[in-house]
Amino acid sequence: MQAAAAAVHRPHLLGAYPGGGRARRPSSTVRMALREDGPSVAIVGATGAVGQEFLRVISSRGFPYRSLRLLASERSAGKRLPFEGQEYTVQDLAAPGAFDGVDIALFSAGGGVSRAHAPAAVASGAVVVDNSSAFRMDPEVPLVIPEVNPEAMAHVRLGKGAIVANPNCSTIICLMAATPLHRHAKVVRMVVSTYQAASGAGAAAMEELKLQTQEYAFNIFSHNAPIVENGYNEEEMKMVKETRKIWNDKDVKVTATCIRVPVMRAHAESVNLQFEKPLDEDTAREILRAAEGVTIIDDRASNRFPTPLEVSDKDDVAVGRIRQDLSQDDNKGLDIFVCGDQIRKGAALNAVQIAEMLLK
Amino acid sequence: MQAAAAAVHRPHLLGAYPGGGRARRPSSTVRMALREDGPSVAIVGATGAVGQEFLRVISSRGFPYRSLRLLASERSAGKRLPFEGQEYTVQDLAAPGAFDGVDIALFSAGGGVSRAHAPAAVASGAVVVDNSSAFRMDPEVPLVIPEVNPEAMAHVRLGKGAIVANPNCSTIICLMAATPLHRHAKVVRMVVSTYQAASGAGAAAMEELKLQTQEYAFNIFSHNAPIVENGYNEEEMKMVKETRKIWNDKDVKVTATCIRVPVMRAHAESVNLQFEKPLDEDTAREILRAAEGVTIIDDRASNRFPTPLEVSDKDDVAVGRIRQDLSQDDNKGLDIFVCGDQIRKGAALNAVQIAEMLLK
The missing domain is CATH 3.30.360.10 (Dihydrodipicolinate Reductase; domain 2)
Structure with a gap:
């Protein structure tokens, strides 16, 4: 397990996506993984069970992130979610520019959402880690358990759009x-x-x-x-x-x-x-x-x-x-x-x- | 499924075992399988879950019996159990003569009870159908599912003491x-x-x-x-x-x-x-x-x-x-x-x- 990053408050790094994702209740005491050298992360399906678990895992592993964007369907857009002492506003994943500047997009909102929106994220240059079954059997998409077949994604690089599929539980x-x-x-x-x-x-x-x-x-x-x-x-x-x-x-x-x-x-x-x-x-x-x-x-x-x-x-x-x-x-x-x-x-x-x- | 036998009240056929098993509240209206030409049946472990199910199955299938004796450990002896309009007093299976006159003894009181008491029942001339694991792997004892291997018990005859084992559920x-x-x-x-x-x-x-x-x-x-x-x-x-x-x-x-x-x-x-x-x-x-x-x-x-x-x-x-x-x-x-x-x-x-x- 990685050590948690130092608890640093950098509100100016949040809210890169216009109109949302800003920290609302900054706190410098909570353990967090907000780091300038980390990637910009988007979570698609942030209000769902796995989306919420993404946040817990990011926090507990000290996964570094420069900024965090919580995306969900229009229905959930506008909801506010606290995370690591900040408050985030859930954004509509279908809005134009939703994936602008995102390095890693963790998708868990069902196969339909992945099929509809992962291509846009990839086109924006994001690496999509997709938890749905949409792309698992696509021969171009690596299907990866890091302890099992890390080599399958050896060619995937941050900054170059790609999809990596998460296998079924x-x-x-x-x-x-x-x-x-x-x-x-x-x-x-x-x-x-x-x-x-x-x-x-x-x-x-x-x-x-x-x-x-x-x-x-x-x-x-x-x-x-x-x-x-x-x-x-x-x-x-x-x-x-x-x-x-x-x-x-x-x-x-x-x-x-x-x-x-x-x-x-x-x-x-x-x-x-x-x-x-x-x-x-x-x-x-x-x-x-x-x-x-x-x-x-x-x-x-x-x-x-x-x-x-x-x-x-x-x-x-x-x-x-x-x-x-x-x-x-x-x-x-x-x-x-x-x-x-x-x-x-x-x-x-x-x-x-x-x-x-x-x-x- | 066998048709239920006519509802006949024959209290004189019960209580063959001295001191118990008598009908207490005879009724001629309830459906029952009490028949003069049926075997004398004993149920060992009558107060347990499977013993109780024995009674339900005997009743629902109209399994014929000339008399019924409910046997259990000393602890349960004296309990009264109603069945097909009669009331039976549970007898101590360890009492002398407990299996006298019994044609078929259905055992379901655990392996220890079967090992301790099935030999006495067999010596009395009863065919023991044993629901425990005590004798299942005994090469002399047929292990029978009637739809599967009825031939295994072809040599077993009423009136000649024997054990037939019921397989595990x-x-x-x-x-x-x-x-x-x-x-x-x-x-x-x-x-x-x-x-x-x-x-x-x-x-x-x-x-x-x-x-x-x-x-x-x-x-x-x-x-x-x-x-x-x-x-x-x-x-x-x-x-x-x-x-x-x-x-x-x-x-x-x-x-x-x-x-x-x-x-x-x-x-x-x-x-x-x-x-x-x-x-x-x-x-x-x-x-x-x-x-x-x-x-x-x-x-x-x-x-x-x-x-x-x-x-x-x-x-x-x-x-x-x-x-x-x-x-x-x-x-x-x-x-x-x-x-x-x-x-x-x-x-x-x-x-x-x-x-x-x-x-x-």
Whole structure:
């Protein structure tokens, strides 16, 4: 984690975008990352759950920024949001010049908004880190988990417009654990079953769950994403296709069954791995222990393993139930159970880490 | 389902066991299955959740009985339980003569009670249908799902003491769906991830869940069964070993990850199947449509698939998300999602069906 930048108040650097984004209640005591040498950052979808998490992650990691612009749909424009002792006015992302002077634009306002407005940001010279599915499978767009495939965005430079896509939350959480093992023994097939939080289905679903009403009450159900022609839902197909792209391996075989469970936050995944080369359990544990962004919780004696509650609001993906798969011979199979905060590492944190790579 | 027997009041047939089990409030109007030609039935663990479900299933299926004896631990002895218009006094299962004259004894009071008392019942000439894990892997004891392997208990006869074991709930629910497909294309490997209800963890867990307190609140966690040396928990090993025994196939490869979810009743399972012979999705659907005890809920257009809520208190196991596994070639893989009531088909119903086979 980066050290937080010194708390410096530079109101003249804010409000570069005419008519808004100004600091209203300057404070010099709060910890902040406002720095003259930082990039100019825009957050698109600033009022949404992931947009808000972008701000928390920027603050907690001390991600440096010279100026900050909060953008959202016309409906939210004019709202005031406090951040690091300043108050920002949310701007209409469709207004002319909305991306003028922006170095990095973090998008999380759905695929439609990304498709409509990311090109304008790119044309303005911004690097867009897009949290939607709009550009993920575009061959020109790198799909990046910084711990997994940083090389995919090696050609992307600040000051030259480009899009980098953030993978789907379930894919990120799965691959954070699977990739270190894949590097060692090459995954040839992966069977994933997910246990996904209601928060991914939006605020209304969380409210339903809290009140234990309707479908979210003490029930689980197949993920609400539409089913495509082959019978998989779109969430499952993301796991299949994104894994191939991120690992740059068209041959890796993946299947997934994505299920929603009555949990507020954080996803869990049961992952069965089939390797090309033998990999014993102890070596797997060593590899995972050394992996960046991964925490092992695997205490068999006290039956303590990862849970969604435990990983909520945490950066690391937690892995446990690490065991040789009894159904595969020659140490070529492994079962693991993975939990990760889908709003943190599954969305906002991963996007901010991508942005951090642009500063290196 | 059998038709309910005529409602006949025969109090003289009750109370065969000295000192108890007498009808106290006879009624001739209630639907009941009390029949002179039925067997004498004892229920061990009558005050527990599965014991209570035994009674409901006996009643709803019109399972015939000449007399009924409710047995439980000394602690519960003396309790009065109404059933089909009669009132029964719970007897101490450890009392001498507790199984005298009993034809069929349905045990569901834990492995310790089964180990301690099933031999006495067998010595008395009773056929014990045991819902615990005590005898499941005993090579002398058939492990039976009536729709799957009725032949395994072909040699068991009323009047000759014997034990028939009821498989674990997760195994029953999985194999109800997998067996018809196995018969057609031979399953060579199966990867199961479960979503199990809190009710399996006892009344205290259900209360915790209802109050959304402690570990059951909006959280999921690895099954609470102890972990064995290979890293699997006992629930998972039941799936592995029981499948081999029920299918009489020592070579079938099975792995399982068993997880508890905040659901009151009914288990769900994501099941990935690998076949020896090709099996396309349409054929699989036809096979499942024809399978006894299986209901297909697989409406892709409206995203309607099996859920625990929907199968609660239902006899059938529900199957959906039937699709060709993208990660396997030559139509040799299938993904399905299965839900079943673990107290009904996963326990009491299956045991009563085993008892019904003894009457054929």
